[in-house]
Amino acid sequence: MICIALPGLAISTDQGQLTGQGLEGFYRAGKRVLSRCQVRVAGREPLAIHARMTAADQARFVGTLRASPDSGPDPDVVVERIRHAEGTERITLRSAAVRPLRLPVEVALGTDLAPLGAIASGATGPELSASVHDSGLRWSSAAGNACVTAEPPPSDALASAGLLRWEFELPPGGSASVELRVRPDGAGPVRAVGRAATTPLAPARAAGDHPGVQALLRTSVEDLQALLLRDPAHPSDSHLAAGVPWRCGLAPAEALAAARMALPLGTRLATGTLRTLARTQLQAPAPRAGMIPGPRRDAGTHLPPSCTGTEATLLFPVLLAEARRWGLPEQEAEELLPSAEQCLAWLRNSVGDGTYLCDPQPGGPARCETQAHAHRAALLGADLLDSSGRPGGAWLREWARSLRASFQQEFWIDDLGGGRPAAARLSDGRLVPHLGASAVHLLDTGLLGGGEQAPGLLDKVQTEQLARLLGGPAMDSGWGLRGLGAKEAGHNPFGHRSGAVRVHETAVAVAGLIAAGYEKEANALLRGTLAAAEAFGHRMPEMYAGEQRTDGSAPLPHPAACRPAATAAAAGVQLLTALVGIRPDAPAGTVTLRPARSAPLGEIVLTGLRVAGAPFSVRVGRLGLAMVEEAADGLQLGV
Helix, strand or coil, rough: CCCECEEEEEECCCCCCCCCCCCCCEEEEEEEECCEEEEEEEECCCCCEEEEEEEEEEEEEEECCCCHHHHHHCCCEEEEEEECCEEEEEEEECCCCCCEEEEEEEEEEEECCHHHHHHCCCCCCCCCCCEEEECCEEHHHHHHHHEEEEECCCCEEEEHCCEEEEEEECCCCCCCEEEEECCCCCCCCCHHHHHCCCCCCCCCCCCCCCCCCHCCCCHHHHHHHHHHEEEEEEEEEEEEEECCECCCCHHHHHHHHHHHHHHHHHHHHHHHHHHHHHHCCCCCCCCCCCCCCCECCCCCCCCCCCEEHHHHHHHHHHHHHHHHCCCCCCCHHHHHHHHHHHHHHHHHHHHHHCCCCCCCCCCCCCCHHHHHHHHHHHHHHHHHHHHCCCCCCCHHHHHHHHHHHHHHHHHHHCCCEEEEEEECCCCCCCCCCCCCCHHHHHCCCCCCCCHHCCCCCCCCHHHHCCCHHHHHCCEEEEEECEEEEECCCCCCCCCCCCCEEHHHHHHHHHHHHHHHHHHHHHHHHHHHHEEEEEECCCCCCCCCCCCCCCCCCCCCCCCCEEEEHHHHHHHHHHHHHHHCEEEEEEHHHHHEEECCCCCCCCCHHHHHHHHCCCCEEEEECCCCCEEEEEECCCCCEEC
């Protein structure tokens, strides 16, 4: 159970007690500031009976015990613990005894001040010795220090054992509370971006016939808010951390992808993400000038690692172009346009006189998804340059046209089943034939002016065949889209790029299939993902096992998955907004709705979205008809 309000974390089991085992503890900025917090009442640990996340940053634990010798088998004391990611825990005792109770309470505390990476690898040292400090305890080491203060102050503090003690007199029906505050010595409370009054994400809500849509959107928005981080040098700019607990920092490609999927919640997250990454853009030397750097990413057993910097550089102008359509102010768009131009110049220089963009540069394979990202960046980048009166759009469109013609001929593998797109094209012209979820990016073509979808790399017949493959049993696990087809060599249901279900790719597939008109395949993936979301308490992990769904089964968690993760939380937003088909063009003052005609979830109502900087609410009925219920003044509507 992970409570998040970055840079603060609290990781617990469902027993409530923090024992110092595994990852348990309070964290701040990647360091464990408290690993052990064990409560004893009248010399005994309460019996754990309930544990639940009450918000993204808060968990509630309830235990009971018998404190009166004449109470019979029934517990007469309830111990409630409310744990916050910001570094506080409130312990409340409630008596149901018929006589007054005198209850001694002990809290055993300890820490190792270890970094999260060392804890995950099992390389932590022993607990540190404590000293009495103010109204609590303090620990110090070369790595830093931490303290726990208590309100009310304890009646006794035993530093050698890490113990704080109280003694409470509870009348019948009475209660008493202790609040512990955990933080680095001298530091103030955690100031989480997502809990500020100026959070960049709109508090959108969903309702409808399907029982899961309300919880999915609420949890997705809460998790996105919990994952927000500020740029330390520019506190007004915020972006999303990749995921908790393993990747609490900035991952450029995933931050951009998540901000793009979250555009229906407003453009402020996109602005902060773009500004933050623009400051990392390489200026020299060629040929990397204009690139947004990013780490290598494992690509499974059939291809070498890819470069997330390539993906981020191609996503940058796409996010800027689409953010303008959703209502990004022109002044902010003009500020970011030079960085987008540099990204597009990098694309042109990297392609040179060739047709395909290799990844990683130089000499790597031409990957299917990289061509899709590059094609979308060229078309939306050209649209962006033209609308701003900048040169370069003509070359981008001509190259995109050439890429589209070559891709349909040279990237398509014909077979008796109707063919498939290749996963990659090697430098010697050989094709990598394995069918995987990376092909879904061929359906993600992007949004142009007037609410029109940009053309994709595949023709109509190839698109129909890809939709059939994605909806087939080899790819659709019943819980979402497998990363690699079940019949492919090297398939592993737990392989993070070779068989596991990745929520981001499934959401891209659902949105792309609906936009292309293949709702049968989209609906099956959508229902499977919603069923998985319910099994995970609607807090979606970045991935889970691609085991086939059967009656009475449940999706299997992946042991290394972040939960929550930025792309998975944003995917919840995309899954639901894809059913409505919102296609805005704020510069032109229009918005078009193209909802899923089959209305796979029955009636759905989305409120509190943002289009053109104003609240936007829409209802899609059971017959697939859309009706706007709230929109910006002067916005022309079309369905």
